Amino acid sequence: MKHHLLPLLLLLIAIPAANSQEQPAESRPLTLTGYGFYDTHYATGDNCGGALMLDWQVAPAFTLGIGAEYASSNRISARLTGQATLLTTARQQRLTLENSYLWRHFPALNLQEFTGALQVGWHARHIILRLGLCNRYIAELVQRSNGGQGTVFEPMNVLFAAEGWWHNRLLPNQWNIGLRWSNYNDFVIERVANWFFSAKALYRLPHNTDLYAEVGIHPVGSLNLTASYDGWFLHLGAVKTL
Numbered sequence: 001m002k003h004h005l006l007p008l009l010l011l012l013i014a015i016p017a018a019n020s021q022e023q024p025a026e027s028r029p030l031t032l033t034g035y036g037f038y039d040t041h042y043a044t045g046d047n048c049g050g051a052l053m054l055d056w057q058v059a060p061a062f063t064l065g066i067g068a069e070y071a072s073s074n075r076i077s078a079r080l081t082g083q084a085t086l087l088t089t090a091r092q093q094r095l096t097l098e099n100s101y102l103w104r105h106f107p108a109l110n111l112q113e114f115t116g117a118l119q120v121g122w123h124a125r126h127i128i129l130r131l132g133l134c135n136r137y138i139a140e141l142v143q144r145s146n147g148g149q150g151t152v153f154e155p156m157n158v159l160f161a162a163e164g165w166w167h168n169r170l171l172p173n174q175w176n177i178g179l180r181w182s183n184y185n186d187f188v189i190e191r192v193a194n195w196f197f198s199a200k201a202l203y204r205l206p207h208n209t210d211l212y213a214e215v216g217i218h219p220v221g222s223l224n225l226t227a228s229y230d231g232w233f234l235h236l237g238a239v240k241t242l
Contacts, residue, residue, distance in 0.1 A: 048071075053065060217232050
């Protein structure tokens with residue numbers, strides 16, 4: 001339990017510092033993101049579903065996010081995230097601290113997974129870098145030869161993400177394209193050696209709406225067990241700033 005509480009305590013320490021920062025440029029109270037996805041790979045076959053996320057700017061430098069995902073063949077997921085801006089430069093570059101909690105349920109396996117993560121991020125004009133740690137608790141896993149129930153606890157895993165964008169991400173542009181390398185996405189966290197590679201695109205419409213697309217490859221497998229074959233995925237959706 002102490003391992004799960006540590007990220008939350010660190011975030012509570014960071015909130016007063018975040019509230020003292022000036023409001024970043026182009027910030028708005030609510031952002032709604034929704035997308036559908038198609039995912040296929042050697043181990044689990046075809047999979048499709050959708051995700052919906054809401055980000056609420058509670059304070060000028062603190063944002064609270066909630067989200068949920070449904071995948072047709074293997075999981076239901078929910079996420080809670082808090083992001084504090086610790087530093088904003090004169091060029092609007094930001095240093096952030098993000099605390100997140102992910103719950104995933106695998107109905108066919110009668111399995112639940114809980115992950116707590118803490119990461120720092122650097123948001124610059126053309127790059128976004130993130131690095132952090134997480135722990136994972138897997139419950140109701142049948143792991144003994146006699147059929148008994150058990151649990152698995154993974155006390156430490158590294159999170160990382162690196163994004164590069166063609167246009168300045170801190171200023172609005174009608175379109176933008178980027179590349180991402182990481183070991184996680186919105187509702188999946190792999191071990192540090194299992195990577196996602198993807199290309200992303202944004203297209204701005206009137207009334208603070210962006211069309212969103214992402215296509216990429218990722219490791220094959222489930223429950224952080226992988227083979228030497230990669231699968232691929234496609235996300236299509238929209239981002240609406242309210």
